[in-house]
Amino acid sequence: MAIHLTNPPPGLYATKTPSQQQQQHRPAGSHAAAAAAATVAMPQTASAASSSVAVKKNMRQAAPVVVARRRTTAVESGGVALASVWREVQGERDWEGMVEGTAEEELHPLLRGEIVRYGELVAATYKAFDLDAASKRYLNCKYGKARMLDEVGMAGAGYEVTRYIYAAPDLAAGPPCPSRWIGYVAVATDEAVRRLGRRDIVVSFRGxxxxxxWVANMMSSLAPARFDPADPRPDVKVESGFLSVYTSDDATCRFTCGSCRNQLLSEVTRLIAKHKHEDVSVTLAGHSMGSSLALLLGYDLAELGLNRDARGRAVPITVFSFAGPRVGNTAFKDRCDELGVKVLRVVNVNDPITKLPGIFLNENSRVLGGKLELPWSSSCYTHVGVELALDFFKARDPACVHDLEAYLGLLKCPKVTKVMKEGEDLFSKAKKIVLEQSFDTWRWQMAAIQVGGLVQALGM
Structure with a gap:
């Protein structure tokens, strides 16, 4: 069922005096003074033309998507500091109050800004990815850690890249696959901490x-995750291809050693320990397959209890998933919910990737008549978390419906990318949307290589 959230958390919409703002959601430690002053500048939007946005939570039964239009409020002009409400923006209350429960539901501007910001950190993985077959860094990162964000135009991102991550799927057929650059780990700088209200550890994954x-993506059988040797939980199952990319090791990799999982767990826990006396958050973001790896890492950290600070408090884990497929079964979803892993899934309702795997066996086919649980329910794929559905066009161009830059273009420029379903040629409007965006060359390179990879994987 669709969720209309009507009760915003304190401080998000109400007008307050300066003294009240200082008292509410004040971060602990040295960030308290900066929290009251730091604010986030939001992109200006128009009230007449806007994006279509819907938010829903994944329930046991099928949930229709409710589409709503964007409105502008006074909050967008300032007055609420991100540092004072960062836990709500990170999903502490499952994003309740981030959306008004009116006929025209509204994505809160602070949340919108953070979604775009993390999406751009994911886009950096594509821009830095070397697609030149003649390069010695082919299919790896073109730049060193110290200058990667600068080189892709994100010098002011406020993060320091601390480690690159490499991964390779273990495929039963064919020769061993070499490890390729899959993403990076970064940590907020001191200046960014004052604005964010905490030390944010970010892991970004490409698709x-x-x-x-591509072959790993098509390995749609479920396999037990078994991340905790002391409590393997064989009922918690995930897609075997994503699990292979996450856990497989390539001993020949010249850039690093150990599996993607080992690299990530060691680096994230190192950073948590380094900043254990501060307010810390772990934010995992990815596009397509990368969102699956982000969710696996979030579950892994929480299942092993590695997200703890010096006082034994749980460090919040948030996953921002862009165009992500399903990852695991119902037991996996339930366990993520139980462990407090917060997931916000940003999807285009016309993107077919977000409906995979589990075209037939999914959360919509577990229960008959809303009461009788079917025998195959444990084998049904189920989405995790809260869905933010963007309904911006119906098009046959897969480079558009699944493209990360198209997602971000909609969120940043709802006035430009709104598509009203009133009989217009939606394909023409989709083409117009793409042409109006300032897409870099890398977008078309990525589209070409993805299509080529799919053709190769299918043996065409």
């Missing part, structure tokens, strides 16, 4: 590029 990754 599918190579042929072996």
């Amino acid at each position: 599918t590029v190579t042929g072996s990754e």
